[in-house]
Amino acid sequence: MSKPVVATASLAGCFGCHMSFLDIDDRILQLIELVEFNKSPVDDIKKFTKMCDIGIIEGGCCNSENVENLREFRKHCKILISLGECAIMGGLPAMRNGIPVRECLEEAYLNGPTVDDNIIPNDDELPMILDKVYPCHEIVKIDYFLPGCPPRADLIWEALVALVTGKELTLPYEAFKFD
């Protein structure tokens, strides 16, 4: 039987969840026995080359590229997991949700104390910024959620192993945190 295929992405996140993923330490050797990676920063595969079993999403959606990327993942992954606070509820980027986008852009590019050029970037190449930061499950259907900032390595490991082997997930209190 071929190994389950895993894809991962960081949308509006800080890559902290991916770092925490690597925090499984030497279990990474067991992991490559257990699964195969497709599109992911872990192996630097940029485009989906086949249908995947599990997609792991870090970060919420703050711009059009995030949305496109997330929809691409939904199309190519049978199971999609929101990993971490940003994917689940927007996280730190969502702190701008109470501030109008124009105000954010003006502060960042026009009025900020370290601003020089005084232009709000507006190039066709740049993704459009959304009116607010959206949790992933408000854009596509998400099957599972793993909270934490970042989710503890043990939680990610246990969840992945449970999913791949079909065993029930045990959730120790210490591994289940929102910060």
Added chain:
Amino acid sequence: MKEITIKIDGKECKAKSGQTIVEAAKANGIYIPTLCHYDGLKPAGTCRICTVKVGGRNMAACTTPVGEGMVIESNTPELEEIRKAIVEMLFVEGNHMCPTCEKSGNCELQAMGYRYRMMVPRFPYLFPVRPINAKTPKIYIDGNRCIQCLRCARGVLAPDGKKIFGLVKRGGKAMISVDEELAAALTDEQAQKAMDMCPVGAILRKEAGFKVPIGSRKFDSAQIGSDIE
């Protein structure tokens, strides 16, 4: 006080007349989850997380006094599901960004999220726009995190008994407001008391955050209620 007998989840318990269900349960080693309730303050029944079933009706256990022969259901799948839903509702109603909050690890709302293993709220996030008041010298009030339990309004008073915190506006717009003059006169001790009394991170002392390292905070390894159960 007269001693009476009640039944909680089939267990016969001794209680004193005049006690609330929450108090009687606690005295018998049974934990009924509470958020707005605070020992020593007059119960307000604002959060309803302590909802129990008495005679087939849902009641707030923090405000309902015990009665002779009362049969109370608390730890049932139905009630636990209601409580979990309330926690989820409180999370989406405000802007509870745990990673950015000084109260994280010591927050009772977060601890309830842990207790009920809240992976994600079932309700859509509202992302309300709420004010932050940092005008007073000792504390700041972050409306984003307030769950309107009214603990501060009930428990933090000026020396002459005047309220320092109070609820303003109504319905969805209701929020905690602070009397800036009275709050300016708070001592460090009172400011600490206000912060400790707040179940979430809505009242915080200035220049006192992040003193306790991650791992040693109140709910890092002890589940809320584990001191009673």
